[in-house]
Amino acid sequence: MNRMNRTDQTVSRSWAFGTASRSPFSHPSGFRGRLAGLVMLLTNDHQGVVDLLAVRPGDQVLEIGHGAGGFLRRLTATPAGMIYGVEPSAVMRDEAARRLRNEIASGRVELRLGTAEDTGLPTTSIDRVVALNNVAIWPDLEAGLREIHRITRPDGLVVIGWHSRTAPSRLTRRLALPEDRLEVLHDTMRRVFGAAERVELRSLTAFTATR
């Protein structure tokens, strides 16, 4: 793996792009990172994901790579019991923490530094796992999916989404992955979980799997 040190995290080569991105959207840090967080809030459209996740009362829910916390806020409107966020960028963790300070104070939301490959959460502890617009940045797809498999409870559901070609925003539409990369993602999910479904949402191509 090609590693370069950054302010608050390590930048690694992405499995999907084959390069180490220094974009503040992939590895937000400093002022540019905070700015990128605002753009994420304005442009990243997560429509349809809440329905797909089908959170049940009391579920333990985890969002990986939550960025500025837009979708975490949506999760607070579901009947989830506890909501966890895992994010490698301290800047994004702090932005999300500011946005969700009341829920954190009440103990319903917990944010921690970590990655898809190393969430730091206990084995079979989570009922619903969601990762939006970050899977293509992960350095090691299989390691990330194996970690998600490890922490998901039997019968738990996983939803992984990335920008699609049908997104209304031109800014995010051009980030859509080529079909061969989507096939690698789908195949790896099938291998790790046994089966995986592809679903086209308004702005995301999503893959779902049950443990």
Ligand SMILES: C[S@@+](CC[C@H](N)C(=O)[O-])C[C@H]1O[C@@H](n2cnc3c(N)ncnc32)[C@H](O)[C@@H]1O
């Ligand atoms: C484009 S932002 C998307 C944020 C948010 N999920 C959204 O849809 O608005 C990508 C996020 O992925 C995070 N990230 C980068 N590498 C990661 C990894 N290996 N595991 C989990 N998240 C990662 C970044 O820190 C950043 O906050």
